[in-house]
Amino acid sequence: xxxxxxxxxxxxxxxxxxxxxIRVGMERTGEREHSEPIYPTSSFVFSDAEIMADAxxxxxxxxxxxxxxxxxxxxxCRRLAVMENAEACxxxxxxxxxxxxxxxxxxQAGDRVLMSTGVFGATLxxxxxxxxxxxxxxxxxxxxxxxxxxxxxxxxxxxxYCETPSNPTIEIVDIAALSLLCRAQDCxxxxxxxxxxxxxxxxxxxxxxxxxxxxTKYLDGQGRVMGGAVLxxxxxxxxxxxxxxxxxxxxxxxNAWVFLKGLETLELRMREHSKxxxxxxxxxxxxxxVSHVNYAGLEDHPQAALIARQASGGGGVLSFELxxxxxxxxxxxxxxxxxxxxxxxxxxxxxxVCHPATTTHGRLEQVDRDVMxxxxxxxxxxxxxxxxxxVMTDCExxxxxxx
Ligand SMILES: *Cc1c(COP(=O)(O)O)cnc(C)c1O
Numbered sequence: 001x002x003x004x005x006x007x008x009x010x011x012x013x014x015x016x017x018x019x020x021x022i023r024v025g026m027e028r029t030g031e032r033e034h035s036e037p038i039y040p041t042s043s044f045v046f047s048d049a050e051i052m053a054d055a056x057x058x059x060x061x062x063x064x065x066x067x068x069x070x071x072x073x074x075x076x077c078r079r080l081a082v083m084e085n086a087e088a089c090x091x092x093x094x095x096x097x098x099x100x101x102x103x104x105x106x107x108q109a110g111d112r113v114l115m116s117t118g119v120f121g122a123t124l125x126x127x128x129x130x131x132x133x134x135x136x137x138x139x140x141x142x143x144x145x146x147x148x149x150x151x152x153x154x155x156x157x158x159x160x161y162c163e164t165p166s167n168p169t170i171e172i173v174d175i176a177a178l179s180l181l182c183r184a185q186d187c188x189x190x191x192x193x194x195x196x197x198x199x200x201x202x203x204x205x206x207x208x209x210x211x212x213x214x215x216t217k218y219l220d221g222q223g224r225v226m227g228g229a230v231l232x233x234x235x236x237x238x239x240x241x242x243x244x245x246x247x248x249x250x251x252x253x254x255n256a257w258v259f260l261k262g263l264e265t266l267e268l269r270m271r272e273h274s275k276x277x278x279x280x281x282x283x284x285x286x287x288x289x290v291s292h293v294n295y296a297g298l299e300d301h302p303q304a305a306l307i308a309r310q311a312s313g314g315g316g317v318l319s320f321e322l323x324x325x326x327x328x329x330x331x332x333x334x335x336x337x338x339x340x341x342x343x344x345x346x347x348x349x350x351x352x353v354c355h356p357a358t359t360t361h362g363r364l365e366q367v368d369r370d371v372m373x374x375x376x377x378x379x380x381x382x383x384x385x386x387x388x389x390x391v392m393t394d395c396e397x398x399x400x401x402x403x
Contacts, residue, residue, distance in 0.1 A: 001027050017083060017198075022264045025079035026071070036075060038257040042066045067250045076256040077229070079263050080219070083198040084211050086231035090240045091256060095194065095214025096122050097249035098228030102190065102212065103127075104247060105239035109135030111158035116143040116173060117371045118166025120192065120214075121361045124368065140371065143171040144303065149178055153185040159210075163192040164201075167346075168319040168356045168380040169373045170294035172303040175310055179207025188236070194218070194347075199270035201311040210236055215255075217347030218316070220262045221269050225255040269349070269385065273316030276391075277383040281318045283392055289399045291377075292321040316383045317346055319356070322402075325377035329402055330355050333379060336401025339386070339394035346382030351391050353381050 001009075005028055012024055026036045044063040046052035055062040063069045077089035092098035103126070107113065115127060117140050127138045139157070142148045143166050153160070160182050164173040175191060182189040191203035192212040197219065203211050213219060215227035228251075230240045244250055274297060281295035296307050297314020307314070322330055334342055340353040344360050354360060357376050361369055369375075383391065 002032070018267045020082045021079065021266060024082045025260060026075035036257060036260050037072070039071045039253050041070075041253075066253065067248055068245050070253045070256070072253040072260070073251050073256040076251070076259045076263075079260060080198075080213070080229055081231060083263065083266070084193070084231045085198075085202055085204050086211065086233075086237075088234040088237035089229055089231045090237050090244060091215075091251035092228040092230065092244060093249045093251055094226045095120075095212070095216055095228035096126065097244075098212055098214070098230045099123055099126060099192075101240045101243045101247060101249055102210065102230050103131060103136075105243045106188065106236075107131065107136050107158055110137075112137040112139060112156065114139050114141050114149070114152050114157050114160040114187070116141055116162035116164075116166065118143040118169055118171050118373075119161065119163050120167055120194075121364055123161075123163075123192070124364065142371075143173055146174060146177055146181075150181055153181055153187060157185065157187045159188040159190055161190045161192070163194070165195050165296045165315065165317070166372075167195065167317070168294075168360070168378065170296050170301070170317070170319060171373075172296065172301075172306055172310075174306055175203050175206040175208055179209075182209075183207070195315050195317055196311055196313075197266060197270055197315075199267045200274070200313040200315060204232065206310055209233070215259050215262075216345070218262075218266065218270065218273075219259050219347075221265065221347060221349060222262070223345050223348040223350065225252075225258045227251045227255045227259055270313060270315065272385055273383060274313035276385070276388045277316045277318055278314055279388045280381070280383055280391060280395075281314075284318070284320050284395070287395075287399065289323055289402060290320050291323040294319045317380065318383065319378055319380040321375065322377045322379060325402075327355075327358065327376045330357075330377055330379060332401050333398040336398040337394045338397065339390060340381065346380075348382065349385040351381065351384035351386055351394075353379065356380050 043065050054060040073091050081089040141152045162173045179189045188209045190210040191208040194214045194217050210232040213229040278297040281293050284290050284293045295318035340351045343352050356374050361374050
């Protein structure tokens with residue numbers, strides 16, 4: 001490391017978050033590279049047996065094996081931890097890998113997990129199909145109903161898990177209020193911050209204990225690689241790290257490198273995604289074919305005051321209801337469009353569109369879809385960074401195809 005790097009490191013905590021997202025995380029090697037280095041190696045060598053034993057037995061801090069640690073993955077974790085104001089961060093192979101590791105690390109047979117109804121489809125499936133089998137009890141709680149959360153917490157629960165805004169109906173959980181309820185009952189509050197990202201919302205600052213990320217979405221931002229992360233106080237993250245070491249849902253160094261670079265533009269991208277999504281949401285509200293628009297940036301969102309308190313933008317995802325539509329009309333809309341990518345991913349610079357009831361949430365039981373409010377008439381759009389007027393024109397193509 002050069003003297004300049006040492007001087008910068010000593011004042012890094014005084015820098016603004018946007019600067020930290022670009023400058024924090026990795027140390028320059030002797031090669032004086034400008035961009036962050038990537039370490040595509042499965043294991044690491046030692047100069048002698050004593051140092052090797054120290055690394056294996058006493059956790060001396062030296063890298064051992066890439067399932068356990070890798071400098072590029074560690075760099076991604078340090079950068080994201082600074083952005084989320086977290087003491088510690090652990091990376092995983094995918095967002096679901098992060099959620100799996102969290103649950104494996106913190107739950108045991110007999111524990112009860114509370115989960116908001118508006119969670120990602122695979123998250124609900126992971127609990128309902130697998131964890132319940134091992135003696136974990138699952139209680140679903142209506143996402144926005146604080147009375148229902150309070151009620152559910154009257155019976156001991158290990159953790160309360162929520163996503164806010166929810167996918168795809170954009171319902172909001174009051175993180176600060178829920179964290180007070182959870183703390184009083186000794187229950188950990190976990191927030192999946194995938195939709196807002198730390199650029200717009202910092203759940204730990206609002207009182208959450210743990211933050212989950214699917215890095216696959218906005219942290220990459222260009223739909224290239226998969227990854228996940230778990231963040232929080234050190235004592236809560238250490239068991240997650242221990243599970244990943246043994247469970248093997250490790251993030252690859254190449255993916256970590258892509259995410260490190262993605263984080264550098266996160267603030268900028270999230271601001272632009274929010275701006276464009278708001279424009280599209282306002283325009284959609286005016287269209288005769290649309291009966292309702294769900295977007296966190298709209299003034300008429302039923303929880304607009306709460307959103308203004310806990311987030312600094314609406315993010316890039318919106319959904320809307322087509323008037324008098326069932327499955328075939330919704331599909332006609334999709335089939336009429338051609339600019340928007342017909343794909344399930346979100347958080348990309350490319351605008352994506354999908355029909356949640358028959359794709360992302362298609363494997364759920366009808367009763368779960370009903371509880372989540374995912375109707376056949378619902379369309380989800382993740383607004384990218386193309387010109388928003390081109391996206392509107394594409395929506396018009398979809399509306400024309402309805403006739
Ligand atoms: C995509 C997603 C996940 C799962 O992440 P993967 O990287 O696809 O495993 C979890 N939560 C939310 C909110 C998501 O959108």
